Amino acid sequence: MSPFNKSNSSRPGRPATGQAARGQAAGRKPGSKSPKHRGYRPEADQPKKNRWETAERNASRAQEQADRPGGRRYDRDDRTSGRPNWEPRTPGGSNSRFGGGRDDRDARNGARGGNDRGSRYDRDDRPARGGYDRDDRGSRFGGGRRDERPARGGDDRFRDERPARGADRGDRGGYDRRDDRDRAPRTEGRAPFVRRDDYGSGRPARHDRPARDDRGSRGGFDRDDRRPARDERPGRFDRDDRRSRFSRDERPARGGFDRDERPSRGGFGSDERRPSRGGFTGDDRRGSGREQRGGQSRSDFYPARDEASSWAPEADVKLEKLQAEMVTAAEVEGTTWGDLGLGDNITRQLQAMGAETPFPIQAATIPDVLAGRDVLGRGRTGSGKTIAFGAPLVEKLMENGGGKKRAMGRAPRALILAPTRELALQIDRTVQPIARSVGLFTTQIYGGVPQGRQVGALSRGVDIVIGTPGRIEDLVEQGRLDLSEVVVTVLDEADHMCDLGFLEPVQRIIRETAQLTPAGDRAQKLLFSATLDRGVAKLVDEFLVKPAVHEVAGEDQASATIDHRVLLIEQRDKVRVIEELASGEGKTLVFARTRAFAEQLAEELGDAGIPTTSLHGDLNQGRRTRNLQQLTSGRVNVLVATDVAARGIHVDDISLVIQADMPEEYKTYLHRAGRTGRAGKEGTVVTLITRQRQRKMGELLGRAEISAPMEQVRPGDRLIAEIAGA
DNA sequence: AAAAAAG
Structure with a gap:
């Protein structure tokens, strides 16, 4: 255990494991007594702690009762019973002071106490698990009892054929200790208190590094470049250098104007040469012509947003809808999955999941996805978008599987990004059984849970990664997730993924994916949302070429x-x-x-x-x-x-x-x-x-x-x- | 303001 880890585990509010957890359960916060410790707060804690003990006892009792099958009537949420009256904390005050400031994410989040780590409500949760759990399992995630896990379609059926723990949920308990040892050297010499900002901006050292364009094709075949041997790098700023592959200052300024330096991506190096941006409106198919893009209209597409980290409510503007190819329910009447180009295994699986025949949005988008096109899909909430991208994606990967199927450590070939962890989980529950039906593997990569299990799954090899931007970017930075072979990228809730705070990580992640498939075709991007509008222009302009745009007629x-x-x-x-x-x-x-x-x-x-x-x-x-x-x-x-x-x-x-x-x-x-x-x-x-x-x-x-x-x-x-x- | 990253 490095000194860094020690302080890490006793950060205020941070869920702790093992010894530390027992200390906390007893109302002490180990380490926080020492003025040298980051968790140190000079007094102030004492009275609150007493209330905590009471609260914890109550909550613990309530949880025990509630957990008992057929237990007492649930007249009070265990979570809230006996809750102490918090002294209101200044948002972000103590947490961001100690634990926060890890990077600009915290700066963006500004006032907030820093994600899961600083959860103000975590404590209610803690006693509920009971101390013995922690001893037995060595994990704070012991709460993920099996019987409480959401049912996952097809999961059990496939459990035996899976690679050990592959594609498993991260929160099931017991994270992998071996991983700690693996990581130990990595954290040495890392300055725990340095904000990412500090090494992410304006540091002279950065200029030593090769500029992005020197790296040549990012295309994804230059592995050596992608996984720099850390040991060769100067020790002290290890993190800094690691950061470089993703670094902010190499990024084109937001909105993506300066494409000129980029190796021709789909042939538009500059705006003038860009082929009909209108493709975005679908007028390559529909000829809408409404998309007269003179030079002057650019600002309409890229509203000059202030980059400042301070949040100001934006006016709720209604952006133009995308001109789309319309499908009607009547048109797809009688269409089968097979008609759309899906194979037997997938069809059987879809039907086993209750999807007998395609919904309109699925009938509309699946053939285009299979044809290798970029696709924008808009379907009303609950209209079946997950299958609309999930099923053809699996079909494509299977068709082009080649000999690499099931190879250990193979890099993923598809990536599905979602804005929340719950949604990522839910998508996986739909996509995983489909993938399994043809022998492909998925894994979830999202934050808030230990990364060991996720890294383990990746190292065994997966085909489809489903997750949220933060952890995915983190693992890419760590060199533990290789996106260079990703040839299909899906953004669910794509318009939301273009909102401030999401857009940039998403752009960085997509830039790590392949540009071309091994066969030389363009790598695909699929954007889906119920409210797909011009807001996605930032991504469409940079990453998509002549996308097909689909929506379902009459779904207002x-x-x-x-x-x-x-x-x-x-x-x-x-x-x-x-x-x-x-x-x-x-x-x-x-x-x-x-x-x-x-x-x-x-x-x-x-x-x-x-x-x-x-x-x-x-x-x-x-x-x-x-x-x-x-x-x-x-x-x-x-x-x-x-x-x-x-x-x-x-x-x-x-x-x-x-x-x-x-x-x-x-x-x-x-x-x-x-x-x-x-x-x-x-x-x-x-x-x-x-x-x-x-x-x-x-x-x-x-x-x-x-x-x-x-x-x-x-x-x-x-x-x-x-x-x-x- | 919410969300999204540390084993």
Whole structure:
């Protein structure tokens, strides 16, 4: 164990293992007593700790009860019972001071305490697992008990044929200690307190390094270059150098104007030579001609956004829709998977999963994906987008599998990026069985869990990587994930992946993927979202060539099976109204704008006797997974979430979506609403606003093309009960 | 403001 590791494990709020964990469970934070320690805070802790012990006891009892099969009536969320009254912390205060500042990500996140590590709510979770668990398993992820794991299609059936632990979930417990030894040399000499920013910007040393264009083709066959032997590098700035392959200052300025230096990618080195950008609008197929791109219109496509890390609410602008090839449901009537070009194994698997015949969006995109084209797909929430890219992707990899199939340590050939871990997991649950049906392997790469298991899976060799940008980029930087053979890249929720904070990592990751397939074809990019709009231009312009654009005709909001309502309330009545709305029979998803409010609401609903759980970024990953599973399994009927749950997450039979806070963006409204009314079922969306927001809300609904009555209500009104019962 | 990275 390096000194770095020691301090690391006792960072405030950081989930700990082994000895440290026992210390924490007893209310001590090892190391934090020493002024030399990073976790040191001069006093201040004492009274709070006492409350903690009580809280932990209570929570532990509650969890034990709740965990017992057929245990007592669940009248209170174990998570919230006995919760101490926190002294409000300045957001990001202590955590970012000690643990944060690792890099610009923390700077971007600014005030926030630093992801899972600094989770304010982790502690509630800890006692629930019981100390003996940790001793037995040596893992803080012991909470991932098997019986609690979400069902995964086809998983068990294939367990035996898998390479050991390959493609497994990261949070099952027991991370790989050998990995620690492997990593030990790597962390030596690394300055733990140096912010990434410091070595990521303006350091003279950087200029020694070869500029990006000197590296020649990034194409992915220059392995030696891609995995520099770290030992050859000057020791002290090891990290810095490692960073270089991905480094920021080599990146073209955002928005991707200076393509000239790049080796011709698909033939557009500069804007002038760029072949019909209109391809993006589909006019290579449709001839829309609406895309007159004179030099002057550029700023429309690349709104000059301030790069500043400070966040300012942006106006909710409705960007132009993409001109797309329309499919109608009638057209695809009677089409089979085989007609679209999928093989027998995949067809059988799809049918085993309940997808008898293709949905329209699938029928539209699959042939183009198989033909090797770049594809943009827009399908309403719940319209089957995952299979639309997952199935043909697997088919393509299988066809071109060659002899490398199942080779140890083979590099992945497909990459699927998602904005949240839960979505990545969910995508894998769909794609993995399809891949398995033809002998291909997937693995999930996402943060919040130890990386050992993921790295292990990669070193055994996988075909499809599914994950979130942060960890993927991290493993690439570490040289543990080689994307140079990735010939199909999928962005789910692509418009969201182009939002500030996501775009740049995504661009860096895509730049690491292959440009050409071994056969010399262009590597494919597939972008999918229910709200695909001009926002993806930044990626389309840089990475896609003449993409096919598809959407399903007639899938507008008016045709959806969702009932929209807006309730005008007094601010002080909000919680009460939510209680009344959430006390109905069906599954209810409540959206709050901030984690703190989500947590508070969950607590208050629990106190009101409504079994409620929560999902947001202040929970550790084990807890997140478990809480979502509680809703899926029906153990609780109410989940309060931040927008982490807004996109993509599929839970059967959510009958009511409550927006405790109005969304900032019309697209967010559509995605939140899309958690209900899935696959033709009915659902209701209620948005609570105060009178001051009335106008804004009206405009937002207009952009979303939704008409909803606005009605004023007070707690106890019959209308509320009607909606709750609906 | 949310999300996304440390074994």
